[in-house]
Amino acid sequence: MSFARVALGVALKDLRIELGGRYAAGTVLPFACTQLVAFGLSLGPGRSLLEETAPALLWIAVLFAAVLAFRGAYEAEGDDGALEGLLLAPVDKAAVFAGKAAAVMAQLVPLACVLALLTELLFGVGPHGGLPALLATVALGTAGLAAVGSLFGVLTEAAKAREAVFPLLVLPLTTPVLLAAIRATALIQAGSQAEAANWLGLLAAFDVVFLAAGAALFGHLIED
Amino acid sequence: MPCFIEQAVSLRRISRAFGPVPAVSRVSLEVARGEVVLLRGPNGAGKSTLLRIVATALSPTSGSGRVLGFDLLDGREEIRRRIELIGHRTRLYEDLTAIQNLRFAALLYGADPALAAAALEEVGLGSAARERVRGFSQGMRQRVALARAHLRSPELLLLDEPYAGLDRDAGELVDAMVTAARTEGRTVLLVTHDASRAGLASRVVVMRAGHLHGATPAAETAAVRA
Numbered sequence: 429m430s431f432a433r434v435a436l437g438v439a440l441k442d443l444r445i446e447l448g449g450r451y452a453a454g455t456v457l458p459f460a461c462t463q464l465v466a467f468g469l470s471l472g473p474g475r476s477l478l479e480e481t482a483p484a485l486l487w488i489a490v491l492f493a494a495v496l497a498f499r500g501a502y503e504a505e506g507d508d509g510a511l512e513g514l515l516l517a518p519v520d521k522a523a524v525f526a527g528k529a530a531a532v533m534a535q536l537v538p539l540a541c542v543l544a545l546l547t548e549l550l551f552g553v554g555p556h557g558g559l560p561a562l563l564a565t566v567a568l569g570t571a572g573l574a575a576v577g578s579l580f581g582v583l584t585e586a587a588k589a590r591e592a593v594f595p596l597l598v599l600p601l602t603t604p605v606l607l608a609a610i611r612a613t614a615l616i617q618a619g620s621q622a623e624a625a626n627w628l629g630l631l632a633a634f635d636v637v638f639l640a641a642g643a644a645l646f647g648h649l650i651e652d
Numbered sequence: 653m654p655c656f657i658e659q660a661v662s663l664r665r666i667s668r669a670f671g672p673v674p675a676v677s678r679v680s681l682e683v684a685r686g687e688v689v690l691l692r693g694p695n696g697a698g699k700s701t702l703l704r705i706v707a708t709a710l711s712p713t714s715g716s717g718r719v720l721g722f723d724l725l726d727g728r729e730e731i732r733r734r735i736e737l738i739g740h741r742t743r744l745y746e747d748l749t750a751i752q753n754l755r756f757a758a759l760l761y762g763a764d765p766a767l768a769a770a771a772l773e774e775v776g777l778g779s780a781a782r783e784r785v786r787g788f789s790q791g792m793r794q795r796v797a798l799a800r801a802h803l804r805s806p807e808l809l810l811l812d813e814p815y816a817g818l819d820r821d822a823g824e825l826v827d828a829m830v831t832a833a834r835t836e837g838r839t840v841l842l843v844t845h846d847a848s849r850a851g852l853a854s855r856v857v858v859m860r861a862g863h864l865h866g867a868t869p870a871a872e873t874a875a876v877r878a
Contacts, residue, residue: 516707518762
């Protein structure tokens with residue numbers, strides 16, 4: 429069984445479950461939008477403050493939404509022992525990890541785009557001609573978040589207090605991704621795309637590290 | 653590499669503990685290829701744990717073993733290619749339909765996804781193939797799990813209380829599956845409290861408090877039932 433076929437199958441399965449339950453549309457998106465609006469209102473009408481904080485607000489909203497999406501991705505595996513089915517399947521477990529990360533990313537990219545649009549509408553800060561660079565930031569940032577969340581989601585699935593354990597494990601590890609994504613977004617919105625390229629390179633490096641670690645460790649984490 | 657042996661399962665002093673609690677203690681068991689072994693015992697005797705160790709879902713705390721000629725630890729992937737475990741939990745995705753669940757299982761096990769519809773027909777769920785599993789009763793879920801086993805012909809069939817939640821017709825489906833496996837020379841390890849199913853087995857093994865307490869040959873089993 430080829431790596432790509434298994435990864436695609438797992439990703440499509442997770443997306444079908446997501447579409448069937450509409451967790452992202454029903455929970456994650458309203459939550460993230462409410463958070464952005466609440467931040468905007470609490471910071472007041474000062475334009476420079478909003479401009480300075482908008483990239484961080486955008487990515488914190490994406491991160492919180494991502495945490496909910498990660499948990500959704502593994503709740504289905506815990507419903508009726510389905511995770512054991514993945515364990516006992518004679519397939520490359522790295523392909524299962526890749527499929528789960530791809531499905532989370534496929535949910536986060538449109539969500540981040542909607543939130544970026546909302547940030548522009550609420551705070552008046554946009555990509556200023558750097559739309560491709562902003563899209564690259566969204567793609568690389570969500571890939572890093574998806575890799576960390578997919579790896580540790582499986583670890584916390586077995587934990588008794590997973591609601592408490594998951595953020596404790598995941599949030600510190602997402603910090604480098606988050607900081608790089610915020611800096612890149614801020615520089616793109618300020619029109620400094622050359623400088624943003626350095627942060628995009630760093631984001632890509634984080635992605636490679638987290639995806640490689642996930643592919644190498646996932647199989648060991650789901651084994652007894 | 654597999655050995656040229658006749659044993660489907662060969663366990664040597666296998667133990668498994670969950671924290672300080674021993675579930676299986678120094679169990680040695682030989683199951684020949686083509687044999688149907690029924691494992692009986694009271695709740696908490698360690699039967700399911702033993703079955704999950706054979707399925708490589710759990711690792712033994714100590715001891716060693718081979719399944720279909722492959723080492724329990726080093727040959728896990730090879731063992732998994734050749735077995736099917738039907739356990740207490742059906743391993744189904746509730747937000748997928750029955751046929752989507754089977755097609756996904758076919759993908760994972762390298763079976764033909766086109767067989768999914770026929771497998772559901774075989775367990776009497778053809779008309780519910782496109783319904784989400786979330787709305788299924790326990791018996792219907794168990795039937796979908798049985799249909800999953802119909803997607804391929806595993807060399808070793810591990811059945812853990814497969815009759816739980818099933819009506820009489822579905823129970824007969826399990827009986828037919830065991831009988832077909834036996835006829836085709838495949839091996840079955842069956843855990844059940846249902847004493848009336850002893851006739852399906854060539855041997856009955858009793859387990860209590862984590863230990864095996866003797867094996868009864870087929871002839872004696874039949875005599876006991878008589």
